[in-house]
Amino acid sequence: MAQITTDGLSKEYHSGDEAVVAVEDLDATIGDGEFLVLVGPSGCGKTTTLRCIAGLEDVTDGRILFGDRDMTDRRARNRDVAMVFQNYALYPHMNVRENMGFGLKLSTDMPAAEIDDRVESTAEMMGIEELLDQKPKELSGGQQQRVALGRAIVREPEVFLMDEPLSNLDAKLRAEMRTELQELQHELGVTTVYVTHDQTEAMAMGDRIAVMNDGVLQQVGTPEEVYRSPANEFVADFIGSPSINLFAADVERPARRDAAEGRGATLRGPGGFSYALDDASAVEDRDRVRVGVRPEDLRLVERGGNEATVTVTEHMGNENFLYLEMGGEELTARIDSSLRPEPGDSVRIEFDEEALYLFDPESGDAVKTKTDELGASVTEVR
Amino acid sequence: MREADRREGVWQFLTYTFLLAAVALTLVPIYWMVVAASLPQPAFLSYPPRFLPGTEFLANLDALQGRLDFLRSVGNSVLIAVVYTLLSMLLCSMAGFAFAKYEFRFKEPIFYGILATLVLPIQLLVIPLFLLMVRFGWTNTYQAIILPWAANPIGIFLMRQNMKKIPDALLESARMDGATEFQLFYRIALPTMKSSLAALAIILFLFQWNLFLYPLVVLQEESMYTIPVAFAQLVGFQRVYYDQIMVAATISILPIFALFLALQKQFVSGILAGSLKE
Numbered sequence: 001m002a003q004i005t006t007d008g009l010s011k012e013y014h015s016g017d018e019a020v021v022a023v024e025d026l027d028a029t030i031g032d033g034e035f036l037v038l039v040g041p042s043g044c045g046k047t048t049t050l051r052c053i054a055g056l057e058d059v060t061d062g063r064i065l066f067g068d069r070d071m072t073d074r075r076a077r078n079r080d081v082a083m084v085f086q087n088y089a090l091y092p093h094m095n096v097r098e099n100m101g102f103g104l105k106l107s108t109d110m111p112a113a114e115i116d117d118r119v120e121s122t123a124e125m126m127g128i129e130e131l132l133d134q135k136p137k138e139l140s141g142g143q144q145q146r147v148a149l150g151r152a153i154v155r156e157p158e159v160f161l162m163d164e165p166l167s168n169l170d171a172k173l174r175a176e177m178r179t180e181l182q183e184l185q186h187e188l189g190v191t192t193v194y195v196t197h198d199q200t201e202a203m204a205m206g207d208r209i210a211v212m213n214d215g216v217l218q219q220v221g222t223p224e225e226v227y228r229s230p231a232n233e234f235v236a237d238f239i240g241s242p243s244i245n246l247f248a249a250d251v252e253r254p255a256r257r258d259a260a261e262g263r264g265a266t267l268r269g270p271g272g273f274s275y276a277l278d279d280a281s282a283v284e285d286r287d288r289v290r291v292g293v294r295p296e297d298l299r300l301v302e303r304g305g306n307e308a309t310v311t312v313t314e315h316m317g318n319e320n321f322l323y324l325e326m327g328g329e330e331l332t333a334r335i336d337s338s339l340r341p342e343p344g345d346s347v348r349i350e351f352d353e354e355a356l357y358l359f360d361p362e363s364g365d366a367v368k369t370k371t372d373e374l375g376a377s378v379t380e381v382r
Numbered sequence: 383m384r385e386a387d388r389r390e391g392v393w394q395f396l397t398y399t400f401l402l403a404a405v406a407l408t409l410v411p412i413y414w415m416v417v418a419a420s421l422p423q424p425a426f427l428s429y430p431p432r433f434l435p436g437t438e439f440l441a442n443l444d445a446l447q448g449r450l451d452f453l454r455s456v457g458n459s460v461l462i463a464v465v466y467t468l469l470s471m472l473l474c475s476m477a478g479f480a481f482a483k484y485e486f487r488f489k490e491p492i493f494y495g496i497l498a499t500l501v502l503p504i505q506l507l508v509i510p511l512f513l514l515m516v517r518f519g520w521t522n523t524y525q526a527i528i529l530p531w532a533a534n535p536i537g538i539f540l541m542r543q544n545m546k547k548i549p550d551a552l553l554e555s556a557r558m559d560g561a562t563e564f565q566l567f568y569r570i571a572l573p574t575m576k577s578s579l580a581a582l583a584i585i586l587f588l589f590q591w592n593l594f595l596y597p598l599v600v601l602q603e604e605s606m607y608t609i610p611v612a613f614a615q616l617v618g619f620q621r622v623y624y625d626q627i628m629v630a631a632t633i634s635i636l637p638i639f640a641l642f643l644a645l646q647k648q649f650v651s652g653i654l655a656g657s658l659k660e
Contacts, residue, residue: 077559077560083558085554089549089552089554089555091552091556091574103558103560
């Protein structure tokens with residue numbers, strides 16, 4: 001078991017004369033036994049980071065430590081790391097037993113009988129003991145996936161690395177395996193780095209989530225932290241489904257007298273959007289901000305609020321997704337299934353100031369995130 | 383519908399007739415060779431010609447052996463071709479693996495340089511190679527026939543193309559499992575390449591088996607002759623020993639026939655493999 005530290009990790013590729021930065025100055029610590037999910041859009045450098053930790057890519061700059069051992073220049077085979085690949089990468093000419101035992105055979109001097117015992121008990125744990133004598137091509141996708149996992153587990157490595165291991169499974173199986181993988185990881189207590197582009201998977205599985213974009217680490221935190229207190233607009237937009245509503249707004253400052261009395265500022269946005277802030281400290285010296293509101297924080301109200309036009313209503317059964325148009329901006333609201341406005345209807349929407357996110361329009365950095373009461377209790381539970 | 387069926391039937395009939403004719407065209411000379419090998423020379427040349435095999439095969443072989451030790455040539459050819467095939471398979475698959483799966487400086491120029499050697503005809507290489515062998519003191523040796531062709535450009539090309547299809551993840555997975563680079567090659571790459579290796583074996587074996595001009599120049603003693611070189615001795619100035627040539631020819635195709643039968647399943651799939659982009 002090991003804590004993984006990346007210290008200023010950078011990776012550049014060279015295509016022709018051009019250098020493409022895949023990972024830039026990544027500092028992160030993954031705790032011993034922790035399940036960290038690296039998430040981000042495709043091409044954000046998450047897989048490259050994983051491959052650097054695995055030793056499959058040379059590092060351009062920086063260091064990788066397991067515990068206090070420097071692994072930066074060690075070959076993959078000397079790192080005691082097991083990796084599960086997206087397409088499983090089972091050896092086609094070996095049966096399941098040989099596939100699972102291959103690593104132990106090569107990297108340890110364990111006697112064959114003992115390897116066989118280990119393979120069999122792992123196969124039993126994974127529920128694949130009947131498949132031991134079959135070749136990979138005789139197995140279904142789900143079975144291959146289990147074998148690939150079993151092959152990683154049987155080695156009892158210091159670190160598990162998983163590169164989108166569930167993305168080739170159908171939705172139902174994926175949800176099942178997600179839970180199973182989490183249980184397995186907690187049981188084994190092996191430090192795990194898991195790469196996915198699916199933020200739902202990331203939220204559901206990770207002890208902590210590391211969000212990456214353009215080779216740069218945006219934020220590391222628990223799922224609640226990245227959801228409720230995103231470091232910037234990118235993280236806010238990437239995490240959460242449906243995505244957060246974002247639009248630009250001007251800050252209208254009150255007359256000096258009102259300000260002195262503690263009265264806040266007003267946000268003015270597209271389509272006559274107007275929102276009076278009670279606490280204007282976040283927008284004190286700003287003229288413009290980006291406003292963010294989560295779909296579940298939007299309410300339909302009879303009076304007050306702001307006006308928007310319904311474009312589409314999606315009935316999900318337990319709730320409805322309402323797509324709205326407000327001054328050329330598209331908004332999404334997640335509302336109770338009993339409320340069913342029709343397309344073309346005009347509705348009034350409202351939200352609490354505690355649920356409001358504000359971002360700097362230039363840097364995208366968060367200037368205000370959720371401050372409602374949930375935050376404190378959640379951190380205490382954890 | 384019936385009209386279409388009928389047309390289909392006619393078309394099929396024509397296709398099969400054509401194919402049968404093509405098969406006959408191919409088989410007749412081989413049959414003729416076997417017939418000729420089993421008849422005494424006068425009977426073979428008689429008119430009207432005889433189309434049924436005779437009983438003189440062993441007698442003809444005896445006469446052939448009396449003129450030169452043909453069976454020894456067969457032995458030489460088999461030995462040279464087998465050793466060459468094994469050695470060249472190893473070299474070609476290692477080179478192919480390196481070209482397909484590793485990055486190194488001047489990889490492309492080196493590869494295309496190797497391919498470019500294909501345009502050099504053997505006739506051009508015979509003299510320099512002969513001089514080289516003389517300098518090594520290797521004339522009249524097996525290694526003189528085997529080594530110069532051991533790294534076969536066609537073989538390297540074939541293996542590179544096929545090794546490219548091995549998914550990188552498979553090799554990376556083995557690396558993570560603790561495999562050394564050489565273990566990647568012989569425990570992962572080679573076993574997944576069985577059909578390509580069978581195709582390669584046949585190509586290399588045939589190449590060496592049919593090699594004529596170069597051995598003719600380098601091998602001077604009859605005891606070292608390979609089959610094609612021995613053949614050349616059977617065409618005299620005064621007389622052509624058709625019966626003996628046919629016996630020799632019949633014997634010389636047997637090993638190839640056996641090799642192809644043994645590997646044909648893999649060979650066909652090996653040739654097809656890589657023809658489609660997957």
